[in-house]
Amino acid sequence: MNFFDKIFLKLFLYASPLLQKMDVNIDQLKAILVAKLTMDNRRPAAFQQMRQSKEKKEINSATLKTMFVSLIMGLFFLMSFAIGDDMTTKLTVFFSMFIFMLAATLITDFTSVLIDTRDNLIILPKPVNDVTFVTARLMHIAIHINKLLLPLALPSLIALIVYKGPVTIVPFILMTFFATLLSIFLVNAVYLLILKIVKPSKFQSVISYFQIIFAVFIYGGYQLLPRMMERAGVEHLKMSEIHNIGFFPPFWFADACNSLATFTFSLGNIINLFLAFGLPVLSIYLVVKYFAPAFNRNLSMISSTSEETRVKPVSTRNSGSFKMSWLEKLATRVTSSRTEYMGFLFTWKMMGRSKDFKMKVYPAFGYMIVLLAMMMFHTKNRFSLSDFSEMSYKGKSIILVIMYFSSFILISAIGQLRFSERYKAAWLFSITPVDTPGKLISGALKSVIACFYIPIALVFSFIGVFLIGPSVIPNLVLGCFNVLAVSSLMAYLSLRELPFTVSPQNASKGKTMSRNMIATFIPIVIGFCHWLIFDYLWAVALLAVLAVIATWMILDSIKNLTWAKIENFDVKG
């Protein structure tokens, strides 16, 4: 525990007399909190997880680092003070961002902080009552949030003091507190809703999709919001004039804060004050009193169902007759040996079923959508479909940008291909008589291409041919095979391990960084060259043929990689 943890714990335990009345065992509560806070401090913070170094250093101050990141976010919130004329409007924007950030962070923090399924085996068999357990969990969340919240709200508080004077301090802190309570309730409600809809065993994967959406949303928000604001003329927006704004919780907090700071109490102000104070308190009461028992029951199901229900035997498609699935048919088409075929199928199945892989690669799709949206904002005048059919400057650029940007998805998938939490299962490859491991790698690479590139390429090719006509086909072929050649070359140069055989802990940042730099740079350069020759059809056609040959040659050399070229992987038991 660090300085902040101790302070928070002390502050929270001032509520002990009240909690005791609610049947909370204070000693147990304190013990759980101390253990949980100590663990938080030793857990890599979200941004640290990405750059784990090879030597396993003990993590000691994750908390302080998380707080620093929050501070940067908090500075970004200052943007809200540029919106609207009146205080209520500015604060509504602030509270919207604030509640969104907190609720989203909490949902994504779920696995490490909020729900630790080990609690089922460690805490629940001990004589701890439900209220104590839930209070401990809520307080843990509250302390965790406070560590995010302070740096998040501090820049805005300072801005407010400068802007409006110290009279705003107390109302702002008060309202931030109540907005936080509401965020906690929101997260709880979302969890219970998910648990109602999906099977507990699927819970974790639903949450990971949330995480992906959240990451894309944040990225998109930070990229697009400032641009959208420039256009919409939000400087003179007035929240209170918006119809039905009264149903929008951030508005209550903003209005309540403003009316407390300015001592104006109209009927509308009083209603908002009442809502801002009452609703969070009521919702937290509901969480502790009614949601908690259901929550705990469901919680124990999250971890138990997987082991308890015996997998029912299903009559398998392959028993007896050897009818091939479409995937197996595809695999036979694109691979030339049995080893490569297995590499293809193995990779395909692992990609579709491993959570870590999806978590790392799927956001790339979202980022691409955001990039596309950004392009739309950048083109000053609205473009029309005639831009495409007439092959204007703009039409050309958009087609090329889409084509070359889609390589990022492919490259990020290739970059993740070697990693797996189950890397120890790699003993399989070293005990079986695989003569050329390159076949496995090329099978894996083809699988990635088939899964992450071909569908996108087909979609934009169809759209391109539909909008422009068949004359664009040589350009499409050149673009697609340039992307394939570059990605295969990257794979040839960087994939020196068999698929899914390296611990994610061994991802060294330096290597990833340099690869990402190249990955961004090369397609852009090639795309630009392509743009220059776009209209010279004979050159495009010739280069397209060369690109096809290059792709084929690179894939072939990957196939011939020998064991001597493969980095030894650790097979420790």
Place this chain on the structure above:
Amino acid sequence: MEPIISIRNLYKTYGSKQVLKDISIDILPGQVIGYIGPNGAGKSTTVKILCGLISDFSGQVTIKGYDIKQNPLAVKSIIGYVPEMAELYDVLTPREFLSLVGALYNLPSEVVSERGNGMLAAFGLAGNMDQRMDSFSKGMKQKVLITSGLLHNPDIIILDEPLSGLDANSVIIVKELISKLAASGKTIFYSSHMMDIVEKVSDRIILINEGVVVADGSFAELKQKQGDSSLEQIFAHLTADKSMSEASDKLMDIMANGQSKNQGEI
């Protein structure tokens, strides 16, 4: 003697699947129960019900006179549970972990540190008290878990595969510990797959299959009834639908005859 654990007409379903069907068992204080059964037989479910982790079952479970549904906390305070697979918060040190567990059992901190230190030292972990457990081997973690389950000197000890990952010497320590605990009047509920150890440590063996008790008695009694020589054979006899040697014959056969088919290109 009054039974310390009494299970009456216990049923438990997961969705449409019936996991436990009318289980009734009485266990006397000081007994060492070997609770065995194939995967999915309902062993873990029974253990979780006894520990108060699952409460939506039908039937009656009384432990030392407390109904587990009415009085889960009283029951939990007299049970020591050692889960399988070394589940613990491994970024904590053993000292930190044990003080958490001690507080949850409402033990004074002096008692926790005194007992914790002593027990871990007996397991040979005295020098590891202040190291984070993420670097520990499975056996070391298991020793910490066993310590945490015995810390509050419980009347009933529920062990779920407690020997998994332990080295030979530690296995001996735990086996001896079990008999000494039983001799001092503790009741032990030992759920396991390892027949040879169950055969040796338990004085009563309960075999369940598909949620039903199929055998209950001392090893000698079971041997007499079934006419088999080892617990392994009794187990196979009662739980498998065909003989094991028939299955292994079949395996051998497929391997030999399937060979020509599978010699394709690799």
